[in-house]
Amino acid sequence: MHAFLWWLAYTVAAVWIQRALPGLDAFGPAVVILLQERRLRQLLWLLPCWILLQEGMGSAPFGTMILWYAGLVVFFVLGRWLFESRNVLFVFFIGVFMGGWHFLLLSGMAVLQGLALDPQRLAWDSVQQAVAFPLGWAALYTLYVRQVRNVVAV
Amino acid sequence: MRSKKGIVAILLLALFLYLSLYAWNARTGVLDDMASRSGLEFVGLVIKPGQWVADQSVALWKRYIYLLDLRRENDALRAHLDEMTLELAQTREQAAEVERLRRLLSFAPPQDWDGVGARVVAHRMGPNAVLDSVTIDKGTLGGAEVNTPVATPDGLVGRVLRSGLSVSTVLLITDRNSKVPVLGRTHRTSGVLTGLGPGRPLEVRYVPLNAPVDVGEILITSGLAQIHPKGLPVARVVAVERSDISLFLTVLAEPLVNLPDLEEVLLLMPEAAAAQAQGAGTAPPAPGPDAAAPEAQ
Numbered sequence: 001m002h003a004f005l006w007w008l009a010y011t012v013a014a015v016w017i018q019r020a021l022p023g024l025d026a027f028g029p030a031v032v033i034l035l036q037e038r039r040l041r042q043l044l045w046l047l048p049c050w051i052l053l054q055e056g057m058g059s060a061p062f063g064t065m066i067l068w069y070a071g072l073v074v075f076f077v078l079g080r081w082l083f084e085s086r087n088v089l090f091v092f093f094i095g096v097f098m099g100g101w102h103f104l105l106l107s108g109m110a111v112l113q114g115l116a117l118d119p120q121r122l123a124w125d126s127v128q129q130a131v132a133f134p135l136g137w138a139a140l141y142t143l144y145v146r147q148v149r150n151v152v153a154v
Numbered sequence: 155m156r157s158k159k160g161i162v163a164i165l166l167l168a169l170f171l172y173l174s175l176y177a178w179n180a181r182t183g184v185l186d187d188m189a190s191r192s193g194l195e196f197v198g199l200v201i202k203p204g205q206w207v208a209d210q211s212v213a214l215w216k217r218y219i220y221l222l223d224l225r226r227e228n229d230a231l232r233a234h235l236d237e238m239t240l241e242l243a244q245t246r247e248q249a250a251e252v253e254r255l256r257r258l259l260s261f262a263p264p265q266d267w268d269g270v271g272a273r274v275v276a277h278r279m280g281p282n283a284v285l286d287s288v289t290i291d292k293g294t295l296g297g298a299e300v301n302t303p304v305a306t307p308d309g310l311v312g313r314v315l316r317s318g319l320s321v322s323t324v325l326l327i328t329d330r331n332s333k334v335p336v337l338g339r340t341h342r343t344s345g346v347l348t349g350l351g352p353g354r355p356l357e358v359r360y361v362p363l364n365a366p367v368d369v370g371e372i373l374i375t376s377g378l379a380q381i382h383p384k385g386l387p388v389a390r391v392v393a394v395e396r397s398d399i400s401l402f403l404t405v406l407a408e409p410l411v412n413l414p415d416l417e418e419v420l421l422l423m424p425e426a427a428a429a430q431a432q433g434a435g436t437a438p439p440a441p442g443p444d445a446a447a448p449e450a451q
Contacts, residue, residue: 056193058282116330
């Protein structure tokens with residue numbers, strides 16, 4: 001399948017996943033796969049689109065999602081000094097990081113933006129993020145390898 | 155060494171750019187608008203047709219495939235009975251929907267305000283959805299501007315937080331950031347109603363210790379914030395406690411609307427704006443103030 005069509009279809013599916021599981025980020029595993037596959041040109045145009053999408057469907061002022069994905073990319077780059085990028089353990093650690101990052105980032109930004117958050121729900125969303133990330137990555141990676149890997153990047 | 159300095163320089167530059175962008179947006183709101191008009195709009199484009207397809211598929215399944223596949227081997231009477239049972243269930247569902255829509259249509263907005271119907275298409279979506287909110291299928295084209303009050307015939311739901319062209323996000327009254335100035339319907343005691351989070355009661359703040367408030371009293375909007383029309387029912391008082399250390403009463407209340415199961419809502423807007431929104435081909439309006447007196451006041 002052509003990469004553009006693949007990612008368009010995934011974006012639509014991810015919106016529905018996020019509708020079904022409130023608070024979950026369904027684009028994070030896709031970012032990691034693009035980094036693992038070194039599809040940096042695709043990442044360069046997909047990431048701003050996904051940031052805009054997340055900011056649009058969210059309820060906090062603009063800015064949080066830039067740091068959200070920046071944190072993911074930085075953790076991935078730093079983690080590659082220790083792990084092979086497709087190592088399952090590494091993906092598990094990324095999931096744990098995303099759970100913690102979710103709690104820290106949103107708590108910090110809420111202070112900056114003058115918002116009062118529900119700590120219980122924030123904690124639950126963080127746990128959900130940490131657990132769902134490796135599962136989402138595994139499912140998406142399996143599909144990606146079958147459908148897209150050998151297609152030249154657009 | 156040079157590369158380390160380079161990395162630090164790049165990080166500092168990125169941080170500077172981010173903070174500049176953040177501060178510029180905080181002052182102008184340009185990026186928030188852009189995200190609402192693109193990201194939120196895309197969500198509407200994806201969810202609305204998908205929901206329509208899902209509804210149609212379920213209906214098709216129930217009406218034809220289910221009956222044909224599962225009842226083929228049964229005798230004619232059994233099949234007929236099942237068909238009638240299914241039809242009855244559908245009719246009951248339709249009757250319930252008609253009842254809900256009739257209540258929406260019979261809702262009499264406060265004087266000089268009009269109601270435009272909207273459908274809830276999603277609840278919280280994505281990691282950035284930190285507030286208790288729902289997404290509705292009306293945007294600026296349908297008259298939903300930021301701070302437009304949202305209600306049902308039972309009471310206040312919240313207000314529009316962000317608005318795209320055809321989709322909006324509504325902040326619910328149960329959110330901790332929601333503040334609604336209210337009055338007691340019986341004793342006219344005023345306070346500020348704020349949420350304590352989903353599944354928890356609402357709290358009325360700044361009610362003096364000697365103010366009269368009864369358990370069971372209905373709270374209505376006072377109109378002081380100039381966002382909500384005066385007299386809209388909001389919540390029912392469920393507990394009044396006197397504190398030894400505070401200057402104010404602890405007053406807890408419950409929303410009059412069943413917020414987790416919202417399906418349809420009304421956007422309340424000044425009559426001129428509502429007429430303009432209806433002219434743009436939106437949902438039928440609720441009747442004007444002459445239909446029936448509002449519950450409040």
